[in-house]
Amino acid sequence: MQKALFVTEVGKPVSLGTRVIPNPNLGEVLIKVTSSQILPHDTYGRDSGLFFQSNLPYVLGTNISGIVTKLGPSVTKYKVGAHIFGQGSPLAPLPDSAGLQEYATLRASDSALVPEGFTDDQIATLPTNAVTAFKALFHSENFHLPFPPSKTFDYSSKTLVVIGAGSNVGKLTIQFAKMVGLGSVVAVASISGEKELKELGATYVVDRYSEDVVRDVHAMVGGQDAVTHVIDCVNWVYDLAANLVSRTRPSVIVTLHRADSAVEALERLGKQESRAMGAKGLREHFTELAEVFWGNIGEWVAEGKILTGKFRVIEGLDAEKINEALDLYRDGRPVVQAVIHPNAEL
Template structure:
């Protein structure tokens, strides 16, 4: 069996190493992609250090965002051919679909041609974070707001549905803002740093609240904007404490907080939530049966949303080659909340 180079996790808590693994063969509705760019995100530090997703299925590559060229196609693949430049979502539960290797499998339901309006590096910043926040807003298990891509979205009152985004300046936060603007939300409140305010307004935020304010001050500012009608809050950053997001929800109506990671809520700081509230965690895994339909619908429109400028790429930094030492440094920094601008690994070193 042919082998390839790969950056691998060999066990929870172990350092990333450069090794080899088999080159997989595409099955029905799959393509084999020669990986040009492997995108990393903060959760990859948790994959290395705690074994998130991969568990004992090691050694395993990391990274979910993939850009490359189609090297081989499986059966029942009509819309992709060898040589096509593509981008897509890998699968964190299966090493054959992960990014930090020379060749990876891709499910054609979560794959698109790289739009001509963006570069390969820009394309690598899009799949995971954009789909994550699409699921956060529009899946039945999260906020349950109907997607504009579905029949129910045609009649939903987005204009009178306020949304607050904690971590509005993060990459996930930026995509939440853009998706909310695209859907037509009338009130999009981003809690973020002052230096990002103008850009976030450009993306679609209607209000910016300085994240350096105290929790009491932030809650006061939010209620000045939305009154007691806030039913939807997204936490778009990794956070162990979800208390502030819950505090912001309506006191008289049942609201929903959707964080990208689990965190505790200090009930003693919430005040009187007469109708209660829900915290709905989720995992962005389009390959899962309960997410496949929603994700497939999104991917059919995703390249066009990018081409039209509705969804914009985020900043990135290039890392040349499968450099285990450099990747370990990046993941260490993520673990200390000091991660760099989004790292794009150029797998060939170019």
Template sequence: MAPPATQKALVITEVGKPLELVTDWAVPQPGPDQVLLKVTVAGLNPHDGKTREWGLFAPKLPAVIANDVTGTVVALGPGVTKYQIGDRVVSQPEFRGNYAQNGLQEYAVNDISAGCKIPDSITDDEAASLPTNIIAPLVGLFATEHGLGIPAPWTEGAKSFDYKNTALLIIGGGSNCGKFAVQLAKLANIGTIISVGGFDEELKGFGATHVLDRHGGEEAVLERIRKVVADDLIYVFDAINPPETLVLGMKALSSTKKGRLARLLPTHPADKSTVLGKKAGFDVVDVYGSSQAQPNLAYPFWKRVPEYLTSGKLKPLNFVVKNGLTADNVNMVLDGYRDGARVTKTHIHL
């Protein structure tokens, strides 16, 4: 049966105001290298709250949000052979205002390279825990320009890179992006994977070699880090800190070897003035976790995701479910992000 011409969708009509339900939103049409999905799960993340409150990824209004999407293929774009009608697919929409791909609507377009078929052993909810929260650390760890530049394990550069003797510090390892950063580091066989924050048993189950208490003040945490890496650390991935509190990662970097810190919250430039004694210097790079913006890295990764999931090399994260494409369901979650509440990753079932 052909998809309808219009559909239900939740839209931002005014920045700073609750989402509203509309019933006459146009159903998008898939183009080349695209398919149309009947959406089953739309996953929400903190950036969705920032989009509602600040217009972060909403260059024009009205706007549909949600960048973790799963669905069933109902139409193929011209020449598409990767999928068949009825396949279950997980998708990461782009962030550039092409709302046809986002999840809070009944039908959404998928760029076939920015996602994959969901293995039979994996539920739609498990798959929907991946896109936003795994692509950000994928770029943060492995991108050359907008990340730490560690070679992805399937690339040519991996053949000569010394993963075993490499140390990686992940600040905010207990966050969803931090948990996937640990898993990706383990996937690459990085020898020393240190998380600041998070639950010891969970993160060591994901592959962390050290899980450090984040409490007690900056100097106490630095001392814990240096007991593991001494003055040799050159790779830091910070999943949680805005510029005002980025200093821990910068100070943890080596004073004699040039280091690199990749950050997820680049709201404004990092203040390096309090970080002294770094004779070789260091770089702070801003991570943009978009599959479409990093196709040479993300698309080969998505090809491998089904095997990583079925083999257990990647483990989905926890989530809670709200049933129904209703404004109340979504606005309640986004209110929690706005108000600084502890929010478990929430999936809207359509």
């Protein structure tokens, strides 16, 4: 048996309990979890049952790193003792692939070796946020920019606006856009983060507190018709995104939450050439990009093309501290995202 933190009832705090240590199935490995980062969707899972309300009790945590302890059938990618990181799944009927427990399974196809010179804590800040940003840019459901980079596609002619650019997904989106040489990347964020965002690859930074963000963005890029790609990483209502995109050119809005509001806003504005959809950053929606992403993410990190996020550490499966960290997302307060050490002694 192993210790784990459970959502036992929607809307109630997570609590400590025990469950069996899972065996890895075909294509999976079992890891001793060293680090697991909690994210906003973990709060939504605890408070509203997002993803797993019909499978309670459930365990949170999709950003996972750890040490391989057992190989499942057909796995040749790793050896026992390797430090790896990957993405778990809150959609699975059992929480075998979840981070807030001492042992978890990861699919070899949705994981990679921790690159040399990086800690398990650092790399645990990446999986879900990086998958979401990568999917938004390159998946056929979203912006569908060619990847791997194509010599016949004119990336330099494209303008991308990133709303909520100071968020983790926003920063990663900017870095991936820089990697393929996107022409203009406009970051809408607090102006206090201008220096960092430009270092990451933003061409321009627009103050999110400006009296007229739309005017400011259009002034920087040469008018409304230049804006054909907008990703909103923070909002639930998308009037800003809808007002930013072109009236005459086919345009795409990608959201991190449900896109219904964006679709309605585009219809109100008569922007019939534009479409909006959510970037579903779970591994089940990432299949067409998984091989190229997980085959390269470690190298991109090692080369400094993709930076790991800021974090703080919570030692052990401390239900009180972890519930407090989840509450920060619920209450909309400033967050330094928490990385949990499930095997540390309380």
